[in-house]
Amino acid sequence: MTHIIPHNFSIKKQERNKLNKHNSFVVWFTGLSGSGKSTLANALEIELYKRSVSTYVLDGDSIRKGLNEDLSFSSECRSENIRRVGEVAGLMVDAGIVVLASFVSPYKNDRKKVESIVGSSNFVEVFVNTDIEECKRRDVKGLYKMVKDGEILNMTGITSPYEAPENPEIEIKTELESIETSVQKILKFISPKLELKHE
Numbered sequence: 001m002t003h004i005i006p007h008n009f010s011i012k013k014q015e016r017n018k019l020n021k022h023n024s025f026v027v028w029f030t031g032l033s034g035s036g037k038s039t040l041a042n043a044l045e046i047e048l049y050k051r052s053v054s055t056y057v058l059d060g061d062s063i064r065k066g067l068n069e070d071l072s073f074s075s076e077c078r079s080e081n082i083r084r085v086g087e088v089a090g091l092m093v094d095a096g097i098v099v100l101a102s103f104v105s106p107y108k109n110d111r112k113k114v115e116s117i118v119g120s121s122n123f124v125e126v127f128v129n130t131d132i133e134e135c136k137r138r139d140v141k142g143l144y145k146m147v148k149d150g151e152i153l154n155m156t157g158i159t160s161p162y163e164a165p166e167n168p169e170i171e172i173k174t175e176l177e178s179i180e181t182s183v184q185k186i187l188k189f190i191s192p193k194l195e196l197k198h199e
């Protein structure tokens with residue numbers, strides 16, 4: 001483990017960004033289950049696709065079905081889940097892709113860790129701020145009913161903590177703004193970041 005010296009490959013992020021004609025970074029959506037993370041990531045990806053931006057969505061449910069199928073919802077496993085996703089996101093940014101990551105990611109320290117893995121300038125935190133009562137009303141996947149029936153323990157926002165971001169780059173209040181308005185707000189913030197600096 002201690003004697004690992006990575007090879008210095010010639011083609012780096014900068015070259016891949018030039019090829020794609022845009023910068024690459026992570027847009028990290030955090031919020032309660034049902035807050036609107038996946039919906040917004042999907043709508044944002046559609047807009048970026050129209051603008052010929054190379055994107056990929058990393059989403060909690062799909063990652064937990066594959067790469068992280070060994071992890072539960074204990075605080076330790078959630079942290080490990082986010083650490084692994086941070087590493088994958090970092091590789092994808094290096095590969096020239098704009099990563100849209102949609103994870104509950106309830107712990108501040110875990111999100112900070114992702115920021116340090118991918119680099120602060122490559123990390124845009126989007127707090128999808130939806131009240132727990134509204135998430136319960138939406139109950140997109142029937143999980144909140146299952147919590148009520150005692151079938152799910154450790155539910156974020158009810159029996160497991162959610163640490164809200166203090167200084168997110170973007171905050172979305174989904175009860176007050178439409179999906180379209182929110183996407184335009186994110187696009188406005190990230191558009192300058194996408195542009196390559198002329199040499």
Ligand SMILES: Nc1ncnc2c1ncn2[C@@H]1O[C@H](COP(=O)(O)OS(=O)(=O)O)[C@@H](OP(=O)(O)O)[C@H]1O
Binds near residue numbers: 034082154156
């Ligand atoms: N106990 C508990 N708490 C929160 N969420 C739960 C739980 N059990 C299952 N689910 C479902 O798993 C999705 C969240 O996975 P994440 O990988 O994003 O969670 S975490 O970041 O590791 O906390 C989450 O997806 P979203 O609804 O898209 O957020 C749920 O569908």
Ligand SMILES: Nc1ncnc2c1ncn2[C@@H]1O[C@H](COP(=O)(O)OP(=O)(O)O)[C@@H](O)[C@H]1O
Binds near residue numbers: 033036102
């Ligand atoms: N302004 C909004 N932004 C995002 N989602 C919204 C909004 N208003 C209502 N919704 C609805 O809330 C639900 C959010 O579900 P989802 O995107 O799966 O949340 P999450 O990924 O955070 O669990 C969807 O049914 C979506 O249509």
